[in-house]
Amino acid sequence: DAGITQSPRYKITETGRQVTLMCHQTWSHSYMFWYRQDLGHGLRLIYYSAAADITDKGEVPDGYVVSRSKTENFPLTLESATRSQTSVYFCASSEPRGHSNYGYTFGSGTRLTVV
Amino acid sequence: GENVEQHPSTLSVQEGDSAVIKCTYSDSASNYFPWYKQELGKGPQLIIDIRSNVGEKKDQRIAVTLNKTAKHFSLHITETQPEDSAVYFCAASKGGSSNTGKLIFGQGTTLQVKP
Secondary structure, three states: OOOEEEEOOEEEEOOOOOEEEEEEEOOOOOEEEEEEEEOOOEEEEEEEEEEOOEEEEOOOOOOEEEOOOOOOEOOEEEOOOOHHHOEEEEEEEEOOEOOEOOOOEEOOOEEEEEO | OOOEEEEOOEEEEEOOOOEEEEEEEOOOOOOEEEEEEEOOOOOOEEEEEEEOOOOEEEEOOEEEEEEOOOOEEEEEEOOOOHHHOEEEEEEEEOOOOOOOOOOEEOOOEEEEEEO
């Protein structure tokens, strides 16, 4: 199916465990983003990527690792999960044209609970 | 860094009334302003956007206005319906040679439309 898909939709993990959230898009968009959404904080950028093998930190990168070996995939790894990382995680993609930005397309989100 | 302030945080209107959500941005180089609607349990979805070369844009019951001098933009929803109930986010980004593709989001407005 065309679009942007995130997996899993729900995940419960224990403190200290490593967990990877997956994001896959079928449009070959250059840009991909990871946000977390917490009550009272809106959407906060964790990491983003302008192209394969190019990633950069966002507003709240600590405790997270990303990679982008292929244009269509942008996994987010929590190296050692903490309770403060309990959140809803959204992946998004976009394709700027020249110097102009266009809106993101978001995935459906992953609800992560760290116990 | 760039900041986007969004008001109000919650808004309750009667069905058929109008709703207005306002955002201000800090970076005068911003030139792209999208609005997103997020329904419960779903990812944000782009509903309308405006670029800095226009002052107003309409799409059926939704309109967005932009005042570049004052650095603020607003979402207007007319003839509200219960299905308009959702969280709305504004965002801003800048293009040009320093374009990173990033959107800076406001904190969100929870709109409730009462039947």
